[in-house]
Amino acid sequence: MKKMFLSAVFAFCTVIGFCQQRLDGFEFLNRDIDEILYTVSLYRGVAIVGDDTISGKATFRFAGQDFDSAFESFLSSQRLYVQKTDDVWTVSRVKFSPREDGVIFLDASDVRPAVLVEKISREFGTEITYDALGEIPVSLHTGGSSAGDFVKSVVRVLGKEYSMEDNAGRLRINRTVQERNSYSTSREKIQVRKDKENFSVDVQEASVGAVLEELFKSAGKEYIFAADTSAKIKRAMFSSRSFDETASLVCAGGGLELLCVDGIFYVVSSGRSGTSLEDSGKVWKKHGISYCSAQKAMSLVESRFGRQTCISLEDENAFLCFAKEDSQNQIADFIKSFDVEKESHVVRLKYIRTDDFMQRLPPGVQASQITRGTQDNVFFFSGNEAQFASLEEHLKEIDCPVRRLRYDLLVIQYQSTEGFDWDSSLSVRRLKLGDMTDGSVALGSVLDFNLDVVTAFGLKFASSLQTAMNENRAQVFADTTLHGVSGGTINFSNTNTYRYRDNNVNPETGVPIYSGVTREIVSGLKIDVTGWVSGDGMITSKVTASVSRQGADLSSRTGNPPPTSEKIITTEVLGKSGEPIILTGLVQNEESVVEQRTPGLSKIPVLGWMFKARESSKEKTELVIYLVPHWDREDETETSEKEEDFYEHIYSTLVEASNE
Known part of the structure; x- marks a missing residue:
């Protein structure tokens, strides 16, 4: 696929260059x-094809602007010939050129004998049969007037083993060398000895076919020669080799390969030019x-023995290796x-997931050692x-429950106005023993808060808060408990959402035109808390609080959305469990005007001021946020013995005393 793609790209680029109607030259590299x-046919605009004699690769460079000269130079350098017609140019390694005197001249360059004989038969329309002619290409340049003249020339090139027979115009090429006796020479020596499963060979001036026959007979194997085995082995001697390795070495001497199909050994021509000697003695083994995995095994084998010829068999989890017997x-x-x-061990995590564990692998543990479960x-x-024992020790520190955090949240809105009220009161009763040293505190709704105000801030603060609530100077804005985990973020919001539609004012009429787009304005209180518990039990809290307020809706008159105001506080504190956090500074100032009028009379210029009453006041509101973080530990109770004694003391001194 890669080769086809590169060829297409090369052809396309060449055509683009030719379309510019200018030829700067040819350059083809291997x-x-x-192709x-x-x-070149794309440029010339005529079909240029090669016949069955055209194969192989070529490198050609030509610098010039004449296509005909470049094409003829290419044919000459590659020993090719062309026959031109109006529609097709046929390139071949064989060319018949008739002359005026009736003699036909034949040019053939590097053509297999069988192909050359077929070309002669087709040119003259003569029946020609032949024995095996071999695969070695031949070149022939001669003249003649009949098919017999050219066949005789081919026979002379092939050697004395071949002869031509003419039977009433039907030609036949016979191989005169007998299969077995032709192997024998005066200096021929063939010795094949079998020792159990191994073979020893001593050969001198013998053909490959003769040696293979002796080897197959000694091993009791069935065989078929499907290629020319007349190649000579000058000298060969080796011993204690397996049958496959011995046969492979002998075949390599003649450029042959040995294939075994259904127990029958086929001797065929080698398809790997130049590698038969290098691969001699090598066999395939599974x-x-x-x-x-097979891929991992192949990688390890190549790391240990160098690059090997291997084929993976994924379906069988195996691989084939091409190497010598001892290497196998x-x-x-x-x-x-x-x-x-x-060894495999099952690990069940209690508090974390496998993904969390993979992100924090302990020392000595590799990701390849972990296989996920269902x-x-x-x-x-x-x-x-030993590795599993080490893993278990590390898991005691890794597979732990996430530390839980709890925040008691109390948000109080304090209000103050510029005004003064005065009330007088008088009560009379008899003096009792202890009046000068006795003290009392009235605590009501403060004790009902989720946040333990008395424990967190003391009795004095609780009393002041209760008084402010009784006098409507303080209101509870939020009272809840937030739960989370160490490292996580807790979000709390108490907001109002105002929706309005975008409008555009008509420049001609001044009337608002609604666009149909609805937008939102969110106002109120938002609190984000991120807590983290350190190793010594200290709690780091990052708190972000924002208060926003929406103004009056004037969109119907001005076409603008209502105004908003926002105040944000961000802080990060460190403290122990139970130590309170107080956030202040979220102040809002409001000014209100109350005007009373007498109908009709109040509209008289100047005199109307006598019939109006105007009162203005300023109000200041402040949101104070109280946070008390707690670290929930299973081994500790929520309330210490000291706190329990304190609550008991409050109950006995305040509640029981009031009952008396």
């Missing part, structure tokens, strides 16, 4: 000849993997050393007992 022909045995032993069953709190650990 390209298929078919080169296709590329290695099965039991406890790890070493690879098999190496696989046994790491392909062993690993549940979020279960995973499998692969390792020995």
Whole structure:
């Protein structure tokens, strides 16, 4: 696929350059000849094709602007010929050129004998049959007047083993060398000895076919020669080799390969040019993997033995390796050393998830040792007992419950106005013993708060707050308890939402025109608390409080949204559990005007002031936020013994005394 893509890109770029109607030259680097022909055909505008003799790659450079000269130079450098017609140019390695004297001249360059004979048969319309002619390309440049003349020339090129027979115009090329006897020479020596499962070979001046015949007979194997085996082995001697390795070495001497199909060995031509000697003695062997992946095993094998020719078999969790027999045995032993069953332990987390654990792996634990389970709190650990014991010790510190936090929240709105009220009161009773040293405090709704005001701020503060509430100088804006975890953010909001529609004022009439878009203004109290518990039990609290207020709605008259005001406080404090946090400064000032009029008379200029009463007042409101953080621990009670004694003392001194 990659090759096809690059070829298409190359052809496209070439055509783009040609479309500019200017030829600066050709440059082809190691390209298929078919691709080169296709590329130049796009420029020339005529179909240029290669016949069955065209194959291989070529490199060609030409600097010039004449296409015909460049094309002829390319054909000459590659020993090719072209036959031109109006529609198609056919490029071939074979060319028949008739002359005026009736002689036909044949040019053939690097053509297999069988293909050349077929070309002669087609050119003259003569039936030509032949024995195996070999695969070595031949070149022939000769003249003649009949098919027989050219076939004789081909036979002369092939050698003395071949001869031509003419039977009433039907030509046949016979191979005169007998299959077995032709192997024998005066210096031929073939010795094949079998020792149990191994073989020893001593060969001198013998053909590959003769040696293979002796080897197959000694091993009792069935075989078929599907290629020319007449190649000579000058000298070969090796011993104690397996049958596969021995046969592979002999085949490599003749450029052949050995294939086994259904127990029958086929001797065929080698399809890997230049690698048969390097791969001699190598065999394919399958290695099965039991406890790890085939890809990992192949990677380890290449790291240990260098680059190997391996093919992964994913469906079987195995791989094929192409190596010599002794290397195959070493690879098999190496696989046994790491392909062993690993100890696996099931770990069930109590308080955290597997994802949380993977983000904070303890020292000595690798992510590859963790396999997730079907549940979020279960995973499998692969390792020995010592590693698992170390993991369990680390889990005691990691798999812990998240520290819980609780905030007692009390928001009081204090009000003060510029005014003064005076009341007189008088009460008379008999003096009692202890009047001079006795004190009393009246606590009502303060004791009903979620926040323990008496414990957090003391009796004096609780009494002052109760008095302010009784006199309507203080109102409870919020009284609740917020729960969260260490590191998390708690949000509290007590707001009002005002919705209005956008409008545009008509410049001609001055009448507002609503656009249909609805917007919101949110006003009120918002509190965000982020708490964190340190190792010594201290609580760090980051508090952000904002108070916003919406003004009068004037959108129907002015076309603008109502005004808003906002005040924000952000602080970060550190304290122990139970120590209160007080946020102040959220002050709002309001001014109100009350005007009373006498109907009719109050509208008289100047004189109307005598019939009006105007009173203005200023009101100041302040929101005070009281927060008391608590760290909820299972091993400690919410109230200490000292606090319980204090509550008991309050109850006995205040409640029981009032009953008397």
